[in-house]
Amino acid sequence: MAYPKGLLSNRSIVKKNNYAIISPEGRVNNVVPGFEGCEMTILATPKMGAGFVDYIIKMNPEGKNAKGFGGDGVETFVYCIEGNVTAAADEETFELEAGGYLYCPPDKKMYLENKGQESCRLFLYKKRYEQLDDLKTWVVTGNINEVEYRIYEDMENVLIKDFLPTDLAFDMNMHILAFKPGGCHPFIETHYQEHGAYVLTGEGVYNLDNEWIPVQKEDYLFMSAYSLQAAYGVGRELFSYIYSKDCNRDPEI
Template identity: 60%
Template structure:
């Protein structure tokens, strides 16, 4: 990037264990073994206070992970295609994922990724340790969010949600897409046990994090820790939309 053209500044805000807003212009690259010809940045992680790890991945022409990702007996992973097209495999199952495509791999299933574009493909990648439940076992899930109909969120006709994974006790987490029409908001400021990692797909808004109203926009990443106040208003001329993870379906451990 060369020498700066102005004073060094950042919109990013880091409150370890509570919340974080990470703006794209401040991201640095990380070397992740197994990913070839890829630019990767680690977003949420245990060092931030999350129980999961989120990445932004840019797969350049020929980018791939031939040795596989995750696959451990107690780790599950998920990938969402932000742009471009990739070939994704879950062990011996193969999927072609365009923009809005996704793949969930349960514990013990290895994910393989390969860029199918002449240019770049961009991915939102996630992993966490699975919390088992007796008699329950998650399975491989793939699809495209653009093929899923929105439903009203909390009976609000200007806020919409999609569920990307089954609402089933076999799964200890889910991914959703939440979209606010311009001027729409959450029905109340939420305070809850669950934590989130969210990547903003479109729009602009004001996000309440720990009772601080913070401007956010497309390309930002937000980590929301347990019990941190959270709510959003959409501003501007297009919907504020983001894809996010949520831990669910498990009793807190003592």
């Protein structure tokens, strides 16, 4: 870390229980028990108002979590942004390259290891599973680059991919939403579901609580329940982000 050049500045905005934008220049590495050889930032958490926890990880060569992550009622999901990582659901092992992902149900632990010679970058998520009747989720893995985009809300310049099945057993899903330049949401959304989103490519302008804010690749966004939200894709390339969404459950009272 070098001395700062000029005045300290940061594009991040944090409004607890409403929304947040966390830009790369302000992120701090954390020691998280079980993770070795990792540069790891904790993003959204219950302290921010989220019902889940998101992380961004640079896993160095020989970095790993051999202790296990999740399980005991906590479901987990990992997405490989770049590089390669060996991921396991209990004893079932998968090799994930860029675009690869793994969902572990709440009765299985996730294990991660970088066996390569280069660092890899991971987006990691965990949430306490909300049981519905006697339904059970299952291990889901694949590579999102092998999934075709579909048109979002009948708009040909906005595209979406789904990571998980549309099955009532799942109380959340992961998606990639992508905007061609000039593409936008059909309206400013106000809904019960909350999101954590990591920008993968391009630039956009996001409406958060009726404030239009520029965002770009590697920014992280948190949107709480009922936080107004919508986006435009701007610039010369696809504006895309991976995001989580709780689903398939009736709010408790």
